[in-house]
Amino acid sequence: MSTQEHSSTQSVLFSFKTRLLIFFSIFGPATITAMADNDAAGVATYSLVGAKFGYSMLFILLIITFLLAITQEMGVRIAIVTGKGLGDIIRERYGVTMSVFVFVGLFIANTGTVIANLSAIKITAGMFNINSTFFLICIITIATIFIIKGNYKTNQNIFLLSGFFYLTYIVSAFKARPDWNLAISSVFIPQNMHFSKEFIFAAIAVLGTTITPWGQFFVHSYVLDKKIKIDDLKYTQIETYFGAFLTDFFSFFMIVATASTLYAHKISLVSGEQAALAIKPFAGELASVLFGFGILNAGFMGLVVVSLTTAYAFSEFFGVEGSLDKSFGKSKTFYIIFIMQLLIAALIVNIPSVSLFRIVFFTQSLNGILLPAMFFFLLTASNNKDMMGKYINSKWYNYIAIISSIVIIIAAMFTVISNVLGLSNIGG
């Protein structure tokens, strides 16, 4: 081997190492957003559809992964290229009226999502004989402390650690001894799909719990807060695709865990949170405890990330300082909105007469109304030459993005209309 060849091999190796380092330095935001998309409400939905429709729902996951990747990538690209959050863009292009409406809508919908997460935590804690009110207070206090005291990096690491615990679902799924051949082939080839009304609603619910307005806002703001340079855009894009894959990688195991136990034994669930206990007879004590722990963890991640989204959005819409890297004194409004969002949700979840089912229902509808608007903003911004320069959507990418958006919008409108007409019965 000549020297020249040797050195070129080394430089390839070296540059691979450098690239890996860059990748790890930008790693975080998209993965965290993707993980948070599987919040407790998400886990509940997956458990429910797994129990009700078995492996047949897995094919839908493949489509959702694709849609999630495309939409999140647009958000990330806009954030890095323009240096502006989704809230900034809406305010500067569509004025204060639009901003107020979108923010109020987002705030209410996020309150609903935080409530869903808090109540999932409450129910799961109750099932494991932990005092749920005490547990809630602890979790909210911890969340508040680490958001206010920690900087971006600390918070990101805590989120990533929390994301690591999603591995528990894999253990639960293995303990359930599923038919792996059938499970994996169901992902790529539709199997035993029955296009009943319930199935369509369930598919839309799965889509709606993964692709959310807050998810779009969060990935945008969170990437921005990390201050990633435009040179590293392509690494972040790769991370976004990876994140989308990861979301549904874990969703896969959640569905498998309930499909191979509850669906196989024709046991129906009243609510998704009960899955942790329900799989115990078939998958064993460890799987059950891990599944329950997974829901607690997902709930924690969900409530922090969603509340943080509200705070980021407010800062962007109304122009106050909003960054995890700023102290409480410098970014007061940002942190106060975060705490307010948590407390309002915590207050509502503890009112006994409030029907959680109705709140989830209402939140779904509101998200369904907000999503089309979100995609309108994303598509117009990512096609704006003045803002995006050479990073504008390419022709084919744009077609794919528009088709994806239309699919999501149709699904969202479907939820809204059916909720208004009272047709849907998923979750019940």
Added chain:
Amino acid sequence: MLYFSEIEGKKIETEDKIEIGFLEDLVFLASAQPKVTKLVIRSLNKEKIILPFQYVVKINSSIVIKKLYNMAVLVENELFLKKNLLDKQIIDIVGNKIVRVNDVSLQEKISINHYEWYLTGVDVGLFGILRTLKIESFFINCMRFFGIHIAPNLLPWGLIQPLELSRGHVKLNKKEEKLQNLRPEDLADYLEKTNETNVRKFLKILDKNYAAEVVSNLNINYQRSLFQHWEPDKSASVLEMIHPEEAVDILLAISKKRREEILHLVEQQTQEELQLLISLSRTSIGNKLTTEFLTVPSNFTVNDVISSIKKNTADFGFFAAIYVINEKKQLIGVFNLHELLMHNLDTPVYKFMIQNIIEIRLTTPIEIAVRKMLHYRLPAIPVVNNDKQILGIVTFDQVVDYISQKM
């Protein structure tokens, strides 16, 4: 005072009522004097027209322009209000994000030959948002129902760096911490430039204490018309919060009937005090006033002052103090002959003048004037108007009679 949110989308028509279109944006000069130079009009057939401001005649329910007009193009240093300023992020001098521009306030300047608009500041408060949503007055009424008063949050134009604005940043020339709410004096100045309806509208939404301070800083003509228009109970509650001497000034300026109505509603203790001051004021200072006094600008040296004394005071019957004024003829300092002689000939007077001035007004009762002179051992006391401009002085000689009567 106008707000952009109130005029955006207003109909534009010529003097002979031909409709042109709707106001879409304004063009202004990015400078310390942000004059509105052009209107951007969306015409009835959806075309964009840029019209020089000189063709604007007036604004009422619509914006009226001259019959014959030409279009224009943008020149250097011109910016669009809506496109370049409204909704933009405001940062302070070190780059902290503060808030966004929620609305922009404008002011009309009317003279016989000229009609102009200027940007006066940006609204960064909640009201700016509510105004755009058209629910400002509804919200104010709701808040008032619960007894909550919120002050509007305006940043005066002087805080914004025009140069940075042309570069696309709304950047302030101060740090965020130093940015307080508008001082009452500044707000009063600002309000005096607008019409009375606006002043009333504005004061209605202010916190009571703050409003009282603003009122006491307004000039007497505004004060008079405010108290003439306000409900007596409102007047009374504002009066209770401002300095009694100023309150008397106002009360003396309005009609007797109105004065009685208002006084009747004022809290007992304040009422007695005000009654006393009013009765004293009948022996007003006016006929004790002399215009034999010397004023000098603050940059005069001792030498200048001495030659000024030689030149101007030859026929003075009484001469004890020299008063220092600024460019606006406002009283800013005082010194006596002894202090003058103690300094070198080339020392400017602002180095040794006393800035803490004891002064009275035309409406100050003579008893109070005398009390002040005795208390501060003053041979003479200056009388100023509301703008702090010196009108004359009351000397000890002239009040000796009054004192001997009392003894």
